[in-house]
Amino acid sequence: MTGDGEGMKPMDDKKNHKLEDTSTSPIWDKINDEAEMLRSRTTPVYMKQRIMDALPEAPEPAKPWYKRVLDK
């Protein structure tokens, strides 16, 4: 991702990966290692095409806000 929005910045920009707690329990070192591995995961390469192939022809026409509330 390029992460142009503030809410989903690239993981490389994060400075706060490690658990904040200063607990010295070895379990948190292990969990940190596991989390580090998960952060490197990327979407399988076939997914983009799979999603594009599954899309309908066009988005639905936008409903007025009150209709969306009533439909919930």
Add this chain to the structure above:
Amino acid sequence: MDQAEAVSQQPQYEDPDVAIIARVLDGSKDAFALLIARYSDPLYRHALGMTGSPDVAEDILQQSFIKAFQHLGEVRGRFDAWVFRIVANACKDWLKNIRRSHLSYDDDDQPSSLTTPDEEMDRSELRGDLDGALATLAPSLREAFVMKHVEGRSYEEMAVLLETTVGALKMRVHRAREALQSLLEGKYA
């Protein structure tokens, strides 16, 4: 009209997602691929952290992008936060509905940096134990823990994406950590 004038008359968007959405709504379905490329990785990681299953994460990602495409005309505000909530809700619905037997990252098809069979076995066991412990948490606690400690997000960013307060999220993360600590420390401490 010269080229400079034509460019100046095009709508200018501060958020590039808005321009892409406008193109899709104008009939350029292929432009939606730009949004998939931009946001699929963090969304996939969230779904993987929440479900523990690559297959389920892929299905949730696909269904969420289809839903986002169908309702693209209803986006108000930031697309990334909007599509994140679609994925997050799908993950929580899955967690609420599923009676899990054994799902883990074991069907991982991505290369590992570990070299020895012993290291692989230790890691596989930790994954299983961690996934099992996470599965016992309430979905909202698991969500907060995964976003903070797996995805590495700030509390402020989480508050925007989940539409809640920093204080509430700190409490959820704290409770998740306490629960995980008590579930796992006997084996790993």
